[in-house]
Each structure stands twice: as C-alpha cells, then as structure tokens.
Amino acid sequence: MYKDTVTAILTDERAAFDAFFGPEADTWATLEGISGAEQRATEFHHVMSDAQARATELEAPTLATLFHGTFLEHFDRFVGDAEVIRDAIRAGQADRALGTYERLRRGAFERLDFLSDRLALIDG
Numbered sequence: 001m002y003k004d005t006v007t008a009i010l011t012d013e014r015a016a017f018d019a020f021f022g023p024e025a026d027t028w029a030t031l032e033g034i035s036g037a038e039q040r041a042t043e044f045h046h047v048m049s050d051a052q053a054r055a056t057e058l059e060a061p062t063l064a065t066l067f068h069g070t071f072l073e074h075f076d077r078f079v080g081d082a083e084v085i086r087d088a089i090r091a092g093q094a095d096r097a098l099g100t101y102e103r104l105r106r107g108a109f110e111r112l113d114f115l116s117d118r119l120a121l122i123d124g
Contacts, residue, residue: 045082
C-alpha cells in the first residue's frame with residue numbers, strides 16, 4: 001500500500017512538473033513571461049503542497065524508513081521554491097521568481113527519477 005501511494009504521489013508530481021516546466025516553459029523563462037505566470041505558479045504550489053500533505057500522512061514501513069526521509073525532504077525544496085516563485089510574482093519581483101524557477105527546473109525531473117528508482121528497491 002505504501003509503494004502504491006508514493007507512486008501515485010510521484011505520478012501527480014510528474015504531471016505538475018510537465019505542466020509547469022513543459023510547453024510554455026521557455027516563455028516563462030523570461031522576466032516578462034514569469035511575470036504573467038502567477039496562475040500557473042499558484043496551481044503548481046497547490047499541487048506540491050497537496051502532495052506534501054499526502055506524503056506526511058503516510059506511515060513508512062520499516063524497510064522504507066530511509067527512503068521516506070528523503071521523500072519528505074524533497075517536498076521542503078519544491079514546496080518552498082513554488083511558494084517563493086508565486087510570492088515573488090505577486091510582489092513584482094520577476095528576477096527573483098525567474099531565478100528560483102530556473103533553479104527548480106534544472107533538477108526537478110532528475111529528482112523524481114531518483115525517487116522512483118529508489119522506491120522500486122523497496123520490497124512490499
């Protein structure tokens with residue numbers, strides 16, 4: 001059950017990443033583009049916060065203790081960065097929003113792949 005729930009959370013995150021870093025990513029990767037992306041940033045923050053809440057509620061089996069700690073740490077970065085992007089856009093700080101967006105974009109998919117690979121090593 002743990003693995004199924006984590007897999008569902010990672011699948012939801014990948015969809016959010018695809019939307020946030022997908023087709024319009026190059027448009028948003030400009031000061032002008034990121035300034036107009038508040039709705040997308042808000043949606044991304046919502047999905048990441050929801051995923052974090054779902055992950056926090058999980059009780060990890062003994063064999064998944066180390067994985068679970070890494071899984072939870074993952075959300076600290078992504079939820080925090082999503083919040084920074086959203087708040088910076090709202091405050092008219094496009095340069096701060098863009099810098100955070102670019103940093104987050106660089107490692108987002110690799111982080112999901114890493115977690116998926118580690119999850120596959122857990123029995124049961």
